[in-house]
Amino acid sequence: MNHSLDLPTRSKSRSSGSVECLGQSFPTDEARREHFIGRLRAGIEELHAKLDVPFTTVEDAIARMGSVEGWPMGDAEQNRTLAGRMRSADRGKGLLQRWKDEVGFPHGEIEDILRLSDPPYYTACPNPFLGEFIEAYGRLYGPSEPYHREPFAADVSEGKNDPIYNAHSYHTKVPHKAIMRYILHYTEPGDIVFDGFCGTGMTGVAAQMCGDRKTVESLGYRVEADGTILQQEPGENGKPVWKPFSKLGARRAVLNDLSPAATFIAYNYNTPVDVAEFEREAKRILREVEAEYGWMYATLHKPTAEQLERAVRALENGVDPKQVTRDQSLPWGKINYTVWSDVFTCPECAGEVVFWDVAVDQQAAKVSDEFPCPHCQVMLSKRELERSWVTRLDTAINQTIRQGKQLPVQNTYSVGRTRFEKKPDAFDLALTDWLSTQYPDEWFPVDRMMKGGETRRNDPAGMTHVHHFFTQRDLAVLGAVWQKARMSPASRLIMLSVTSVHPEMPPFRCGCGYKGVRRSTRSAR
Structure with a gap:
């Protein structure tokens, strides 16, 4: 489990000014982070020191868990129940591994967990500061305190075109404005809202936005000067009247999800941002990457036969492609994206x-169900075709791989602000062939696609590893952006932005062989 805490009292700026956190004051935000990172490290190291032993008996497990002081472990009864479940685990696992499996604690290295975390706001593991958060900001509903809410029975319909919603995609995502209606109906400012399956943290965003007058009014409510929120309800004569039902003010949120990716996104969604720094750093990185790799997306715009032959001959003679694309005597455009097509074999000829x-x-704008073979004219359908294959050495994983053959069939490119389309010419094909043999120096993921029917559905086409879903120039650009993002002062938000772009990258969206066609290769711009 990974936890994120939303603290509206937190400073809106991550500057060097003093900050207050969980009732403690720190001279800077970095001092706050160092303090809680130290506590988080000490707690995890104690877990390893006391639980990293073979599992022997339930009583021994209870005693060892009870001896942990720097991490919330539950009471004796809870530990006994937990130890009972751990007893039936794989015999090859020790006590620590069994405990981690039960509580949803990641099996990553301590340093990796600390590097991802920003305690107490966000931890890439169960958050040991939850108790302090509740103690500092929670309040019990006393029997003398009146609380009554009718069930929320209104229809809720919110669009998905909001910039906040679209900042990062995620499956089963709910617009934050839809969640706001429920939070405003059932809670008061300062109340704690818990979302145990938070995804990208829209509940946290909604909790904070309950304190934003403009956003609340955009839901069709009216906000009085004192913060009272009114909604229209049927009056005695049937005419709508405005009646108070809530108060303007942020709520606090505890967000939890089993997915580290989800909570990483949720944390960044709910963390104050230095907008000026982010914009400055993002533009700098894009400029640098464009200068380094923009040549990979060069294409000739309506060249003469002589110009095309000269560019192709230069590549064939071993001239550095980067130098070729800088020849100002040639008419260059910049590729926006390339359409790739699967290649099949006719079963007849x-x-x-x-x-x-x-x-x-x-x-x-459609795909025909039947079509003639361009060689023998026999009518074919895609189901009758056999895939054409290419066997090559994948130097990234040092394995010989067999993949379905694909060819670039259309470039959409720009010259200035004008867009054009063309079938790849001899230079485009020659540059593509050259790039296909050049893996970039920058780091890029070469992991095997994780097990699963959906994640490995492209295995039959030879798309078995993450990097197979990108062309070499895509890998070069994304690797460069990722490396520069890691070194940037605005690293977290820029890295979040990179991951938010990934689902929009055509190879991921279309996959290999989707109706025989896929888009890829966006320009570095």
Whole structure:
């Protein structure tokens, strides 16, 4: 489990000024982080010191868990129940590993957990500061305190075009404005809201936005000068009247999810941002990456036969492609994206069939169910085709791989502000071939796709590892952006922005062989 705490009293700036956190004052935000990182480290190290032993008996496990002082472990009865469940675990696992499995504690290295965490606001593991958070900001509903809310029965419909919602994609995501209606209905300012399956943290965003007058009014409510929120209800004569039902003010949120990726996104969604610093750093990184790798996205714009031949000959003679694309005597454009097509084999004549060329009707914007083989004219359907294969050495993983053959079939590019489309010419194909043999120096992920029917559905096409879903130039650009983001003062938000772009990258969205066509290769701009 990974936890994130939303503290509206937290300073809106991550500057060098003094900050207050969980009732303690610190001269700077960095001092706050160092203090709580130290406590988090001490707690995790104590867990390892006292629990990293073989599992022997339930009583021994209870005693060892009870001896931990720097981490909340529960009472004796809870530990006995936990130890009873751990007893039936895999015999090859020790006490610490069994305990981590039960409580949802990641098995990563201590330094990795600390590097991801920003305690007490966010920890990439169960948050040991939850008790202090509740003690500092929570309050019990006493029997003398009146509390009554009718069930929330109104229809809720919110669009998904809000900039906050679209800042990062995630499955089953709920717009924060929809959640706000429930929070305003059931809670008061300062109340604690818990979301045990927080995803990207929209509940935390909603809790904070309950203190924003403009956002509350955008929901159709009215906000009085004293912060009273009114909604329209049917009056005695049937006419709508404005009646108070809530108060303007931020609520505090505890966000939890089993997914480290989800809570990382949730943390960044709910963390104060230095907008000026982020914009400055993002523009700097994009400028630097464009200067370093923009040449990979160069294409010739309506070249003469002589110009095309000269550019191709230069590549064939071993001239550095970067130098070729800097030849100002040639008419250059910048590729925005490239359409790639699967290549199949005709079962009748064994000729290669480029799916885009035979099946895609660009004018009608549809894919034909049947089409003639360009070689023997026999009518075919995609189900009858056999995939054409390419076998090559993947130097990134040092393995010989067999992948479905794909070819670039259309470039969409720009010259100035004008967009054009063209079929890749001889230079485009030559540059693509050269780049396909050049893995970048920058780090890029080469992990095997995780187990699962959806995550490994492209295995039959030879797309088995993460880097197979990107072209080499995509890997170069993303690797460079990632490395520069890690070194940036605004690293967390820029890295979040990079991951938010990933689902929009065409290879991820379309996948390999989606109807035989996929888009890829966005420019570095």
